[in-house]
Amino acid sequence: MELDLSPLWISLKSVLTATLIAFFLGIIVARQMLIYQGKLKGLIDGILTLPLVLPPTVVGFFLLLLFGKNSLFGKLLYLVGINVIFSWTGTVIAATVVAFPLMYKTSLGAFKQIDQNLIYAARTLGVSEGTIFWRITFPLAWQGILGGTILAFARALGEFGATLMLAGNIPGKTQTIPLAIFFAAEGGNMEQALIWVLVIVGVSLAVVASLNNLSDEKRVISRRKFGNVNFRFAKLKFGYERLSQIVQQYFRSHNSFSNSLYRRQFRQNSPAFLEMDIVNQNPGFTLSVAFTTDNNPLGILGGSGSGKSMTLRCLAGLGTPTSGRIVLNGRVLFDSKKGINVPTRHRRIGFLFQNYALFPHMNVTENIAFGLQHGRYNGFSLTKAELNRRVAEKIALVELQGLEKRYPYQLSGGQQQRVALARALAIEPEALLLDEPFSALDTYLRSRIEKQLTETLATYQGVTLFVTHNLEEAYRVCKNLLVFSHGEIIANGSKTEIFKHPSKLQVAQITQCKNFSRARAISPTQVEVLDWGCTLQVIEPIPNQLAYVGIRAHHLIFTDEDKQENSFKAWLVQTSETPHRMTVYLKLHSPPTNSKDYHLQAEVYKEKWALLKDISCPWRIYLDPLRLLLLTAKE
Numbered sequence: 001m002e003l004d005l006s007p008l009w010i011s012l013k014s015v016l017t018a019t020l021i022a023f024f025l026g027i028i029v030a031r032q033m034l035i036y037q038g039k040l041k042g043l044i045d046g047i048l049t050l051p052l053v054l055p056p057t058v059v060g061f062f063l064l065l066l067f068g069k070n071s072l073f074g075k076l077l078y079l080v081g082i083n084v085i086f087s088w089t090g091t092v093i094a095a096t097v098v099a100f101p102l103m104y105k106t107s108l109g110a111f112k113q114i115d116q117n118l119i120y121a122a123r124t125l126g127v128s129e130g131t132i133f134w135r136i137t138f139p140l141a142w143q144g145i146l147g148g149t150i151l152a153f154a155r156a157l158g159e160f161g162a163t164l165m166l167a168g169n170i171p172g173k174t175q176t177i178p179l180a181i182f183f184a185a186e187g188g189n190m191e192q193a194l195i196w197v198l199v200i201v202g203v204s205l206a207v208v209a210s211l212n213n214l215s216d217e218k219r220v221i222s223r224r225k226f227g228n229v230n231f232r233f234a235k236l237k238f239g240y241e242r243l244s245q246i247v248q249q250y251f252r253s254h255n256s257f258s259n260s261l262y263r264r265q266f267r268q269n270s271p272a273f274l275e276m277d278i279v280n281q282n283p284g285f286t287l288s289v290a291f292t293t294d295n296n297p298l299g300i301l302g303g304s305g306s307g308k309s310m311t312l313r314c315l316a317g318l319g320t321p322t323s324g325r326i327v328l329n330g331r332v333l334f335d336s337k338k339g340i341n342v343p344t345r346h347r348r349i350g351f352l353f354q355n356y357a358l359f360p361h362m363n364v365t366e367n368i369a370f371g372l373q374h375g376r377y378n379g380f381s382l383t384k385a386e387l388n389r390r391v392a393e394k395i396a397l398v399e400l401q402g403l404e405k406r407y408p409y410q411l412s413g414g415q416q417q418r419v420a421l422a423r424a425l426a427i428e429p430e431a432l433l434l435d436e437p438f439s440a441l442d443t444y445l446r447s448r449i450e451k452q453l454t455e456t457l458a459t460y461q462g463v464t465l466f467v468t469h470n471l472e473e474a475y476r477v478c479k480n481l482l483v484f485s486h487g488e489i490i491a492n493g494s495k496t497e498i499f500k501h502p503s504k505l506q507v508a509q510i511t512q513c514k515n516f517s518r519a520r521a522i523s524p525t526q527v528e529v530l531d532w533g534c535t536l537q538v539i540e541p542i543p544n545q546l547a548y549v550g551i552r553a554h555h556l557i558f559t560d561e562d563k564q565e566n567s568f569k570a571w572l573v574q575t576s577e578t579p580h581r582m583t584v585y586l587k588l589h590s591p592p593t594n595s596k597d598y599h600l601q602a603e604v605y606k607e608k609w610a611l612l613k614d615i616s617c618p619w620r621i622y623l624d625p626l627r628l629l630l631l632t633a634k635e
Contacts, residue, residue, distance in 0.1 A: 006172045007180040008199060011157065014088065014176060018095035018156040023149055025096075026103030031133060033104075034111045052101045059097060060165025067093070067166065090167035091174050095156035102151040110144020111137060117357035120318050121420075123344040124351040125427055126375030135374065139361050153207055157200065271295055274431060274463045278314055278324030278334070287311065287321075287487040297457055297464040299474030299495065301510055302484030308467045309354075311484075312433045315465070316351050317344035328463065329430050345375070350424030350432045354439055356416045358408040364419050365404045368394050371427040394422040397456060413441045414449045421456065431463040438473060450476065471512050475499065483507050503543070505631045508550045513629060514601045515556075519549040527630070532588055532599045537565050539625040547633035553583065555627040556602040558612060559620050566625060569618040573598040582609040586621060 033045060051059050067084040068074045077084060084090045114137060122132045138145075160178040167174040169183060177200045184193035272295035280287040287307040300308045313319040315326060317333070320341060326334040328349075333342045358367050369391045372382055382390070395401060398418035408416055417437055424432060437453065438446045454477055457464055468474050474481060474495070481498050483491035483506075491498050491507040502508040505516065517531035521542045528535050529549050536549065559567055573592045576583040582605075585598040592598060600621065604612065612619070 004171065007175050007177045007196065008203075010088070010091065010172075010174070011176040011178075011200075012203070014091045014095050015153060015156045017092050018099050019149065019153045021092070021096045022099040022103040022152045022156070023145075026100055026107050026148060026152070027138075027145065030104050030107035030111055031137070033108060048104055049101045051098050052105075056098065056159065056161025057165055060094060060162035063090075063094060063097065063162060063166045085166065086168045086170060086174065088167070088174060091163055091176060094162040094166045095159045098159050098162055099152040099156040102155055103148040106144050106148030106151060107141070110141035110148070113144065114140050115355070115357065117353045117355060118359060120316075120344070121351065121353060121357040121423075122359075122370070123318070124316055124347075124349055125371030125423070126345045126348070127371065128345065128374075131374045135370075136359060150208055154204060157204060272430065272461060272463045273329060274315075274465075275325070275327040276311075276315060278321035278326065280310060280314055280319065280321040285487055287314075289482075289484075289487075289489050291482060291489060291492055293463060293465070293480065295461055295463060296479040297466055297477055299478030299481045300465060300467045300484060301469065301471060301474055301481055303469065303510065306484040307487040308484050309435055310487075312351070312435055312465060312467060315431065316349045316433060317342060317347050318351075331430075348427070348430045350427060350429035352417075352420050352424050352432070352434045352437050354436045356408075356420040358416055358419055358423075360408050363405050363407050364395070364400060364411075365391055367408075367419055368423045368426050371423065375427055390426060394426050397425070398422045399452065417441065417449060418452070421453070425456075425460070429462055431465070432457075432460060434464065434466045436468055437466075438468070438470070446473075453477065471499075471510070483510050485510070501540075502629060503632060505548050505550075505633060508548075508629055508631055512552075513550045514553045515599075516548050516550045516631075517599075519546060519630075521546050534568055534588065536623060536628065537625050538628055538630065540628070540630055543630055543632055545632045546630055548629075548631040550629035550631055551600075551623055551627055552629075553601045553603040555624060556586075556600060557622040557624060558602075558604075558608075559622040561622075562620065564622060567620050567622040570600070570621040571617045572619070581605055584609075584612075586619075588621070591617075 029048065033041070033048075036044075064085070065071060066073055067077070067090070069078055069085065074084070082089070084093060118136055118140070119132060122136050127135075158178060159176070160182065163174070163176060164179060169175050169179045175183075177196050181193050181196045181200070184190075184196065273292070274294075275292045277290040278287070285305070285307075287310050289307065289311055300311065302308050310319060314321050315328075315333075321334060321336065323336040324334070325332070325336070328347070331342075332338070332340050333347055334340060359370065362370065369387060372387055372390060395404060398421055400415065400418055400422070403411065403415060408419070411419065421437075434453075438450060441449060450473060457477070466474065466478055478495060480493065481491070481495045482489050483498065485506045490504055491502065498507065499511055502511055502513070508516070517529045519527045519529050522528050522535070524542065525538055526535055527538055527542065527546065527549055561567060568588045570586040570588055571591045573585040573587050574595050575585070581603050584602045584604060586600045586602060587597055588599045602621070
């Protein structure tokens, strides 16, 4: 008896159609679910993945209820001449429904693995969400998507119960290979059933092997060129995008000169200015900040979790404040009362992320050019020559000549930081946000990169916010400082004033003062220092709510004068050495009883220590009244 091959063709046709539908539908739904943060997210996700856990016959029963001639949907389809029950269309629908959850979940998982800072970085460059998806998200998630495609194909090929319920077993019409196997075995024709089993195993192995070979080939290409990311997808040009380029090029080229001239005139005639007054309430933490700044770099200091990075994110549009107002160079970026919330890609704000967020499938030139090519600021109005000129200009600015074709994984941390800075500056942002740009660098690189950053900022005319937890970095790079604590600004002013005259204990601690004691005023010029066991003469006016006295470790003075005011006997407790300085722990008034029995830390250079260490204790320490910090308590 000749073998009827119709189940093979029906299966292949049905499975390929179902896989194709599940592929696009799964990616689209996964992308939307990634963005959606509503209260029903868990419920919707459960419904979408339900076919994974339900028996296929139950899935088929629900499909029968949905598409049956007595259902509302079935009646509407029947009116337009579409019959799903006992048709090839029903076979495709059944296969699609059971294959879709696998495609959806694997795509969603692949999207979640992508560093979100890459998406945020693309938004700050003025790039649309569609372009971000096709140029960033999709290329970086291709391995997960390929895995989902394999799983979806295998599940659709093996579908039995739902197909039988919805499409039935009609030879030459809806009978797929699984159905042919079942009914051949049920009829006692084990030989024919075995043939179909071997066919379905062969088809499955061929498809899986082909996809795995494709995956391996692309992985090899990726490792050689792009650091484990497939670049081929990133080069796709879709028709709608090209059409959009042609249309926008006309209007942008028509206005590009006037827009560029406007920006230059604005920067020449109006100094950069930022006004920010916002409240952002989150569970367990509230950010409440208000400040203004100009084109002088503004340093933002504070401990971890104090609200520094959240402030930058609100300014860039990556987070939405609960209330308040943000105005940059006269443009209102956010106003809760007026309902204004300008999207990130329209704000013209450059953002240098802590991990730099370079696109791993793009080389140095492509990273820097990305915002110029695809952003809304200058994008399609630039000729290739102009684009190359601007990119070359930025590469020269950050001294990366010769590295244009390298990919991020081929660069050192300092080089990556400079690429990220050049990329942010390429779009000519009105504000530049630097979120701890040196934190990922080795110590030996920091000084050189910091010097280069300072030189770059000297020519930048926009607003600069520099977030760091390192006082010395902020002091060298910035003219003015903000000090954050628990979501509030506790100090705002010039770096010199904040360093010399902190008014609160928190500010002194954040600015790295190491010596504190509880204190109380006993006269207009004297304070009793409780923890150090002494009375000090002071020159500065004593605040009404004096709670602490402090003095910086490098302000302690070793003296030979016995009767000098504010000088006391001191015994050495222990030392801590650095390459250039020695930290000396001292006990006042009497010898120490153990290694933790000390009052003050003094920092001295090695040259001074070489002379001091041979002098027998007790030494004498002078606390200069002009160096004393009179501090109020923590709020």
